[in-house]
Amino acid sequence: NIVHLHERDCSVQRRHQKVIEIAPSVDLDEAVRHELCKAAVQVAGEVKYNNAGTVEFLLDGDTNEWFFIEMNPRIQVEHTVTEIITGVDLVRSQILVAQGHDLFGEVIDIPIQDEIPRNGYAVQARITTEDPANNFSPDYGRILNYRSAAGFGIRLDAGTGDAGSVITPFYDSMLVKLTAFGPRFEIALQRMDRALREFRIRGVKTNIPFIENVILNETFRSGKATTRLIDTNPDLFNFRPRRDRATKLLNYLSDITVNGNDTAKGYKLSAALPTPRVPACDVRAQMQPGSRNKLLELGPDGFARWIRDTKPLLITDTTMRDAHQSLIATRMRSVDMLNIASYVAQKTPNLFSLEMWGGATFDTTMRFLRESPWDRLRELRERIPNICFQMLFRGSNAVGYSNYPDNVVEGFIKHSAESGMDIFRIFDSLNYLPNMQVAMEAVREHTTSVCEAAVCYTGDIDDPKRDKYSLKYYINKAKELEKMGAHILAIKDMAGLCRPSAATKLFRALREEIGIPMHFHTHDSSGINSASVLAASESGVDIVDLALASMSGSTSQPNLNSVAAALSGLERDPGLDPNALNAMSDYWEEVLEFYTPFNTAPRAGSAEVYIHEMPGGQFTNLKEQASAMGLGHRWPEIARTYAEVNQLFGDIIKVTPSSKVVGDMCMFLITRGIKPEAVTSIEPGSIDFPESVIDMLWGGLGQPDGGWPADVQKAVLGDREPTTKRPGDLAKPINLETTRAELSTKLGRIAGDDDLYSHLMYPAVFAEFDEFIKTYGKVQGLPTTAFFYGLSVSEEISVEIGPGKVLFIKLIGISEANAEGQRNIFYELNGMPRECAVIDQALAPKDAVTRLKGDQNDPLQAVAPMPGMVSEVNAEVGAQVEEGDPIITLEAMKMLTTISASSTGTVTEILAQKGDAVETDDLLARLEQ
Known part of the structure; x- marks a missing residue:
């Protein structure tokens, strides 16, 4: 009256505790199998055992010699795999045996030995709240989300696992037993793998990553695993980082909803904003070829010749970079650009280029928007494959504020081109051409992109008193840049100082003196620069920078829609669809409502720009800085002092980073009550001037035409000897691979080129950005209102986190704060309840304990x-x-x-x-x- 229910293989163990169990054994010799089962029956018979029991043996895998270990007078945790392959309910059967029922009777109904089936294979794994990356330390806390697997071939024996359950340190850590089965061992493992990946357990760590590694191990899959499998395979502990994207996004939304976004300056939405209407287009329609197709066909030299031979005025749309840099402090998020990107590609293929990268955007995307600038470039490139992309490149300053070694500049340009950049507008903040040479050579020698070299415009060529920046000055610079290999010459009028008559004179002269195409960039700070653009067009300029109507004017570029309309039907008609331009402008007008706290640009142009000569992108930033310092009411004085500091420095070119230095010195003098003319009377070394001022006057940015005023240098530098060498010559090349290896160690992952060059440009900003991503994940997919202002109760958003993977998030409610200031935030995530906890910083007790985080690698x-x-x-x-x-x-x-x-x-x-x-x-x- 004793039967065996075949064998189970429990070889995969850790510290003599079973991890994964299989029935039947995959690689057991049939004769040995028979011996083991026979011995088990004999043991039970000898002791007259009555009920279910488990007999354990140890098998030598080399000799097939086996040893009896013990008999457990009960069923084991892994009884599920036996039940599945035999069809016998062990728990029910043992109870009925205890009640006196016959083993083969109608109630228990176990078949006789030879008829007990062995159907397929079953594998069981125990899912526990243990951290395999930390020596399987038990984890505990509240389960925030619990989603189990299901489907054919899956059995779950649940324990305490459920959303909201609290896992304590005082009980067994097992949440659920997962059993997968199939007709073949391979199929059972496939189902186990699928089920493990379907589990979502958030709030506590689990051993799921470890189980996944075990079932994918080739030794295990072959059935040859021994009790030493885990000890001899350290790769089982190489875990892919948990993405946990939904939980991270919910934590971010919770914090912003309760505490606000620091970058939004405390601004709160008074009412929900409508979703901007993206103009419709057929994305399946064949895309018309554009300028990028022409560049790929002709190469950069042929492309430049094509530009010269093109009669219509070519237009660069700056909406995606300089326009929003000038109007809303470079805060435009990628999602708002991507939403309309396909329409831009389909409806405006005649645009010459889209300026959408470089300049201040590289810094602000990471620092304030928590996005990767490289992701922005590649994602826009994917949606707009037919129009050239253009970036602003600060010569030896790259996209930073200091000089970088030559090999860093070269590497950055090469990686940018590989990521999708077509046109590099290269300039120097002092028109110091040696600072541009390395970048220009890098574009020509290491890429198939276009080198557009820029001369920065300042002063007034119509004013004979401003003879430092005369027409001859600009012609000479243009000729030098042509000799240096520029494909295109840009005149970069960053403050909007080039008046219509000056534009006529300048571009007529340049057309006669140089043989490469000309590109005019200006700002509408004065309010009349559309006239300058039209004058430049009549004088032979090839390309102009403009911004869509709702993103134009003031400190931004002149109005693209209006200029295109003004030229419609004429010889230089750019051939752009006015309906498409108006539809895009309408879209951006609605988008701008999202960015209200950053929209501090003046409502209209002003002739004041001819006095202070501030670049359009700096005007709003400096005004904002003044307000933050409590000096907003002194703005006229600040603007006047800015102009005086410029003259103090010798009337220099003012564009990032030199313009920032002028602004730093201006605010420094204002706050200390020092007049600019008094600087040269200051005892050298008696005042600590701003570091940016010291560095520039030492020669850290290069040399302006005519050099630096010696008396100002003496007052600021004291006994420090200035340099006249090119800054790049003073910077030793960086070993990029050594830097990459060091960065990989810091990041805890292999650093790619995106990481490397982001780190080299802005090490502190990138480190903070990387920590943000580790904490909150990638947030660029969030709607802009949710990113800046959080959610309101009952508001629902959708967030695409991957191809075909969309999260539907609805805020259900926010609890009252407890004594520690903690609020619970309740959501529906894809229809399932989720909960987050966040400290309301406005209510948190001042003495609330917030423990410092340490560094495991610090021996102290x-x-x-x-x-x-x-x-x-x-x-x-x-x-x-x-x-x-x-x-x-x-x-x-x-x-x-x-x-x-x-x-x-x-x-x-x-x-x-x-x-x-x-x-x-x-x-x-x-x-x-």
Whole structure:
């Protein structure tokens, strides 16, 4: 009256505890299988065992010799796999046996031995709240989201797992048993893999990544796994970082909804804003070829000749870069550009280019918008493959504010071109041409892109008193740039100082003196620069920069729609569809409502620009800075002082970064009550001038025509000797691969070229951006109102996080704050309830404990390796400790962990006490040597 239900293979173990179980064994010799089952029946018979039991054996895989270990008088956790392959309900059967029913009777109905089936294969894994990346430390807390797998071939035996459940340190960590089965072992594993990937457990760590690695291991899949599989395969502990994208986005939205977005200056929406209407177009229609197709066909030299031979006026649309830089402090988000990108490609293929990258956008996308500038470039490129992309490149300053080594400039340009950039507008903030040479050569020699070299315009060529920047000055610069290999010459009128008569004189003269195409960039700061553009057109300019109507005027570019209409039907008609231009303008007008807190540009142009000569992109920033410093009411004085500082420096070209230096000096003098004319009377070394001023006058940005005023240099630099060398010659080349390796270590992943060049341009900004991404994930897909202002109750948004993967997020409610200022935020995520907790900073008690985070790699810090409770403080402040001495002991789920000193030193701080609950990476103590 004893039968066996075949064997189970429990070889995959960790510390002699089963991890994954299989029935039947995949690679067991049939004769050995028979011996083991027979022995099990004999053991039960000898002791007259009555009920279900489990007999355990150890098998030598090399010799097939087996050894009896023990018999458990019960069923085991892994009984599920036996039930599946045999069809016998073990739990029910053992109860009925205890009640006295016959094993083969109608009630229990177990077949006789030879008829007990062995159908297919079954695999069981135990999903637990253990962290395999931290030596399987138990994790505990509230489960924020619990979604289990289902479907054919899957069985779940659930425990405590459910959304809202609280996992405590006091009970077994198993949430659910997952069993997958199929007619073949391979199919069972496929179903197990699919089921594991379907699980979503958020709020606590689980061992799912480890189980995934085991079932994908080739030794395991072959059925040859032994009890040493885990010990001999360290790659099982190489885990892909958890993306956890939905939870991270919800945490971000919760924080912004409750605490606001710092960059939005506390602005709150008074009412919901309508979603901007994207003009309709047939994205399936064949896209008309545009300027980029021409560039790819002809190459950059042939492309330049095509421009010269083209009669219609060519237009660059600056809406996606300089227009929003000038109007809304470069805050335009990628999602708003991408929404209309396909329409731009379909409806305006006659545009010469889209200026959409470079300049200040590289910094602000990471610093304020929390986006990758490289992602923006590539995603727009994908949607607009037919129109040339154009960027602003600051010569040896690249897209930063300081000079970079030549190999960094070259590498950045090469990577930008590979990522989709077609036209590089290269300039220097002082028109110091040696600073442009490396970048120009890099474009010509390392890419198939266009080198557009710019001369920055300042002064007034019609004013004989401003003879430093005469017509001859600009002609000479243009000739030099042509000799240096420019495909296109740009006149960069960054402040909008080029009046119509000056534009006529300048471009007529340039047309006679140079043989390359001309491109005119200006700002409408004075209000009359559309006239300058039309004058330039009549004087032979090939390309002009304009912005769509709703994004034009003031400190932005002149009105594209109006200029195109003015030329309609004439010889230089740009051939753009006015209906399409108006539809795009309508879209951007609605989008601008999202950016109200940043829209500080003056409502109209002003002749004041001819006095202060501020670049359009700087005007709003400096005015905002003045207001933030409580000096907004002194703006006329600031504008006048800006002009005086410019003269103090010798009447220089003012564009980033030199314009920033003028602004820094202006605000410095205003706040200290110093007149610009008094600077040369100051005792050298008696005042700490701004670092940017010191660096520029030392020669860190290069040399202006005529050099720096010696008396100003002396007052600012004191005894420091200035340099006249090209800054790039003073910067040693950076070993890019060494830097990449160091950055990879910091990031905890292999640093790609995007990471490398972002780090080289802005190391601190990129580090902060990377930490943000680790905390909140990629947020560029959020609607702009949600990104800046959060959600209102009952508001629902959709967020695409990947191809075909869309999150539908609805804010259900916000709880009252508890004593610590914590609010619970309730959502529906794809129809399922989710919950986040966030501290309301306005209500948080001033004495609320916020534990500092430590650095596990710092030998002078004792850092919590896992969540737990402090069970013992083993050292005290002032104690001398040696490496290995215990400092603090943690307890979690009955497991004690001692945190020891990593080096010899003196304990200077103990930051946790006995009984305190701590989280992973909390700083617990500090040492000093």
